[in-house]
Amino acid sequence: MLIKHADLALNKLKKGYTMKLYDIVKWDDGESSVNDIISYKHEAEDFNTHTQLIVHQSQEAVFFKDGMALDLFGPGKHTLSTQNIPLLKKLINIPTGGETPFHCDVFFVNKVYxxxxxxxxxxxxxxxxxxxxxxxxxxxxxxxxxxxxxxxxxxxxxxxxxxxxxxxxxxxxxxxxxxxxxxxxxxxxxxxxxxxxxxxxxxxxxxxxxxxxxxxxxxxxxxxxxxxxxxxxxxxxxxxLAEVNEAKKARRKMDLESEALARKRQREGYTYQQERGYDVLGQAASNEGTSSTFMGAGMGLGMGLGVGGAFGAGMANVANAGFNGMQQGQAAAAQVGEVCPNCKAVLPEGAAFCNKCGTRLGNVCPKCGAVQPKGVAFCNHCGASMKPVCPKCGAEVAEGALFCNKCGTRLGGEPVKATCPNCGAEVADGALFCNKCGTKLQ
The missing domain is CATH 3.30.479.30 (Band 7 domain)
Known part of the structure; x- marks a missing residue:
């Protein structure tokens, strides 16, 4: 039959063992008042069910038995009894009633901030x-x-x-x-x-x-x-820090340069890829060389810049024409760029107006003026319909029409010079009389 802890303590007393039973257990170490000590194991290990446990403010006390943390007490004065040490009572089988000795450890903890x-x-x-x-x-x-x-x-x-x-x-x-x-x-x-x-x-x-x-x-x-x-x-x-600062300055400089170039391209209506395409084609047009050399340059451009089928077609046309110096370079450029329908001048791809005769090219949003890819139905900038409209009356007009079929406003091409119906002399726009024969014009 197992001997319980309380019985063992009593047997020791009967056999003459000296057991120091504490009537009062508390931690008054002055070190705790200045927070130098956080936890303190009290020297007392033998108690009875009438022992007084005193816990000061900012402290807590915990009973330990066989390495297990058992009953916990907050600030105040506590008389140890079977009622307030239920975990310990259960572990060591302390009998209810009477004054019973028991053995355990008690730790005090300082909980101040x-x-x-x-x-x-x-x-x-x-x-x-x-x-x-x-x-x-x-x-x-x-x-x-x-x-x-x-x-x-x-x-x-x-x-x-x-x-x-x-x-x-x-x-x-x-x-x-x-x-x-x-x-x-x-x-x-x-x-x-x-x-x-x-x-x-x-x-x-x-x-x-x-x-x-x-x-x-x-x-x-x-x-x-x-x-x-x-x-x-x-x-x-x-x-x-110096290295990070240098990297920051270099990044800022590149950002400013990129922003400036982007604004320049936006104003002039072309992209970085198109600019690089023009550079290479311009070099090819200004230098005489063999067909193999120029074709090699074209292949490199197509692979490196992703210009696409239009550039490939331009390379094929140039090769078939025999690569005859400047004329072949201009032909290649014509394949890449736009052609003015009025004066046939070769223009940068995406141009909104001819830079020679001023003819509107038809790929500009009629509402916001943004340059749009060919074939789009609506502006990808403002969402307006891309169908051409008369700038004066707003009526929709056919693609390539030179005059509005509603109000007669001229839409594109070279302006027709006004003439006198009587003598055929040129007259100024808006003139009321011919300055040569005096015929009334309006």
Whole structure:
């Protein structure tokens, strides 16, 4: 038959063993008042069911038996009885009633807020600046504050069997875990929020809150509430900052140049691919060479620039014509560009008006004036119908019509010079009388 713990204690007393039974158990160590000690294992190990347990403000006491955290007591004066130590009573079978001795350990935990604890990365963190894609070495430091939120978890997972656990020990433990987490999270958080090392000082609060939020569940698992986490400094060496600054300047310069070129092409009505096509064709037209040399250039252009079938057709025509210097180059250019229906001048692809005679080419949105690809039914800029309309009365007109069939307004081509119906002399537009024979014109 198993001998229960209470019976064992009584047998020891009967056999003459000396057992120091404590009437009052409390932690009055002055060190706790200044928060230097976080947990304290009381020297008492033998109690009875009339022992007084005194727990001060900001403290909690926990009974342990065989490594198990059992009954927990908050601030106040507690008389140990079978009613308020149900877990211990069940484990060691303390009989109800009377004064019964029992053996266990009691730990006191200081739950005050621990403030102004410092942390800092011992070595730089290698990461990539999220905006400039330059590798940098980042150091960081700051403050944190915490308190014990779950006494049982804290004692079993961190303190263990140690008689005392100091603030410095807890600070060192937390500091190591914070640095471990910051090393993993700082670079990722800066990338997620697109914060460059050059502007990081204005994002301390944002980064602190984000990283704290990600660390809270980790510390809760150890019975610790992370009340405060903040950055004091995040910095990189001067040489890293100089490299990032140079990359930023170069990127900004390229952006400005690209924006300027894009605006220029937009004004002139062509794209980058078309510009490159014109450059190569212009070089081919101005240089005499063999057909194989020019064809090789054409193949390279087609593969590298993706000009497409129109350029391929141009190359074929040039090859068939014998590549006779400037004339062949101009023929190739004509295959790529637009041809004015009025004066037959070769124009850049996508041109809205002839730059020689001013004829409207018919691929301009009648509402917003944006240049549109051939064959589209609606403007891809403003959504208006691409059917040509009279600029004066707004009536739809046939493609290529020279006059509006509703109001007679001239739509394109060379303007017809007004003449006198009597003598045939040219007269100015809007003239009321012929300045040669005096005939009334209107």
């Amino acid at each position: 621990l403030a102004d604890l410092r942390w800092g990365t011992p070595t730089p963190i290698l990461m990539e600046d999220p905006l400039e894609q330059i590798n940098i070495h980042v150091g960081a430091n700051g403050l944190f504050g915490a308190h014990i939120s779950d006494t049982r978890k804290f004692l079993t997972k961190i303190v263990g069997t140690r008689d005392r656990f100091s603030k410095d020990e807890l600070g060192g433990y937390l500091r190591g875990k914070i640095i471990e987490r910051v090393t993993d999270l700082l670079g990722k958080t800066m990338v997620d929020k697109q914060v460059s090392i050059l502007s990081v000082s204005s994002h301390f609060t944002e980064l602190s809150d984000s990283i704290k939020e990600q660390m809270v569940p980790f510390f809760e698992d150890y019975g610790i509430a992370l009340d405060l986490f903040s950055f004091t400094t995040i910095k990189a060496p001067d040489e890293d």
